[in-house]
Amino acid sequence: MPKIVDHDKQRRIVAEAALRVIRKSGLEHATVRRIAEEAGLSVGSMRHYFSTQEELFSFCMGLFVERVEERLENLKWEGPLVNDLKCMLLQFLPMDQERTLEMEVWFSFSAKTLIYPELKKLSNNMQDGMHKASQFVLDKLVANKLAKPGLDIDLETEKLYALIDGLAIHGILQRDRLMPDRIESIVEQHLRTLYFDVNQNK
Amino acid sequence: MPKIVDHDKQRRIVAEAALRVIRKSGLEHATVRRIAEEAGLSVGSMRHYFSTQEELFSFCMGLFVERVEERLENLKWEGPLVNDLKCMLLQFLPMDQERTLEMEVWFSFSAKTLIYPELKKLSNNMQDGMHKASQFVLDKLVANKLAKPGLDIDLETEKLYALIDGLAIHGILQRDRLMPDRIESIVEQHLRTLYFDVNQNK
Known part of the structure; x- marks a missing residue:
């Protein structure tokens, strides 16, 4: 059975992780790699949720x-x-x-x-x-x-x-x-x- | 005759250059190299005026x-x-x-x-x-x-x-x-x- 991922819920998890990274290290250090790490996701999977950093910030x-x-x-x-x-x-x-x-x-x-x-x-x-x-x-x-x-x-x-x-x-x-x-x-x-x-x- | 450099005046010139760089590119891009360039100085001479970035910002x-x-x-x-x-x-x-x-x-x-x-x-x-x-x-x-x-x-x-x-x-x-x-x-x-x-x- 394929894993069913709630896309919107995942986007929220990523955004929440981004907010924590921004708070801790500042906006300029909120890289895809760090946010992925904080969210417990692979860097590769990140682009399923947000294609650009601006899109992610906008969502935040x-x-x-x-x-x-x-x-x-x-x-x-x-x-x-x-x-x-x-x-x-x-x-x-x-x-x-x-x-x-x-x-x-x-x-x-x-x-x-x-x-x-x-x-x-x-x-x-x-x-x-x-x-x-x-x-x-x-x-x-x-x-x-x-x-x-x-x-x-x-x-x-x-x-x-x-x-x-x-x-x-x-x-x-x-x-x-x-x-x-x-x-x-x-x-x-x-x-x-x-x-x-x-x-x-x- | 040795060149007489007004130390305090030079510090001001460096600080003014730093402010322009910060305004244009943001604090995190205000590197020694960029500030030196903006001030028309060599990177090497910068440390005569400020030994750390914090000292420079403090002066600004x-x-x-x-x-x-x-x-x-x-x-x-x-x-x-x-x-x-x-x-x-x-x-x-x-x-x-x-x-x-x-x-x-x-x-x-x-x-x-x-x-x-x-x-x-x-x-x-x-x-x-x-x-x-x-x-x-x-x-x-x-x-x-x-x-x-x-x-x-x-x-x-x-x-x-x-x-x-x-x-x-x-x-x-x-x-x-x-x-x-x-x-x-x-x-x-x-x-x-x-x-x-x-x-x-x-």
């Missing part, structure tokens, strides 16, 4: 986007809104080991896009996701008539996006100083500056 | 810090304070070609510190500078009794620091979208949220 970035989307889908929108929005934004921040690993690799990819423009589109998905999340926060506040009067929505969207990314980077590069609970307080405080709380604003 | 980061410090020293503090503080923060942002190049290389270094912890201390100087600038902004507002009542100074320092770094990164990675004038508006608007303006707050 896709995995991240998928994971973030999965976390977003699993969020319970139980209110109050400001709390739900905070939980959503925290999905893009290094709050636990899984998210930290994702962001570290994403950061390596981002630095590379300066030199290899062909990688640029790979990182755009994640960036788009973060930008959309910021947009979503502002839109939601406006739609619920909860945005502070006089807010410049476009500017606040851009600002929130930069703040989240800045916190993400400090959270991974300076994790001894910027702990997850501190990140959470800053996000919460920032949302409160956007939020028109009837009880607070007499 | 030192150059950045020096340049930022030089720009900070040349700032004219003419008031109003909120404007002066904005000008100071903009020294850390990709507002022109020079600052963009600095930040691109700094970003490459930062991504590398995840994998090569020995590089970590090299990037700390610049990070410290940014963090101190944020601290300075908040301290200055407090000292001049211009900070909005009820501000959490530590949290606002951390938040401003993350915002500036986030804007810096978006300014270099997404420069078509986030233009210098947009960056400036966001910094200005953010300062106004911290600033207790007697004329605005009746």
Whole structure:
């Protein structure tokens, strides 16, 4: 009986191995040979799953986007809104080991896009996701008539996006100083500056 | 007559060449050979100036810090304070070609510190500078009794620091979208949220 290999499952195994290699040794050392070794596959079999390195990296970035989307889908929108929005934004921040690993690799990819423009589109998905999340926060506040009067929505969207990314980077590069609970307080405080709380604003 | 070579000047020439190579080809391709070529020197003479690659990179980061410090020293503090503080923060942002190049290389270094912890201390100087600038902004507002009542100074320092770094990164990675004038508006608007303006707050 021939061995039945789940092609998509194997691609995921290879991608997960690639992510571990990238995390450990950096993107430029993530060679086919090393990834095959990490995945427990032969170098020859690798090309069944990915024909180019770019295809593999693209798949890896896709995995991240998928994971973030999965976390977003699993969020319970139980209110109050400001709390739900905070939980959503925290999905893009290094709050636990899984998210930290994702962001570290994403950061390596981002630095590379300066030199290899062909990688640029790979990182755009994640960036788009973060930008959309910021947009979503502002839109939601406006739609619920909860945005502070006089807010410049476009500017606040851009600002929130930069703040989240800045916190993400400090959270991974300076994790001894910027702990997850501190990140959470800053996000919460920032949302409160956007939020028109009837009880607070007499 | 023996050729008199200004050692420090030559070190600078080598470092400037290194920065151009890093920007063009990435940190991992900044080999002694390529840097020598870019600087118009022989490979053999390179070791007169830097005995290890780490020493060279360290010197490069030192150059950045020096340049930022030089720009900070040349700032004219003419008031109003909120404007002066904005000008100071903009020294850390990709507002022109020079600052963009600095930040691109700094970003490459930062991504590398995840994998090569020995590089970590090299990037700390610049990070410290940014963090101190944020601290300075908040301290200055407090000292001049211009900070909005009820501000959490530590949290606002951390938040401003993350915002500036986030804007810096978006300014270099997404420069078509986030233009210098947009960056400036966001910094200005953010300062106004911290600033207790007697004329605005009746």
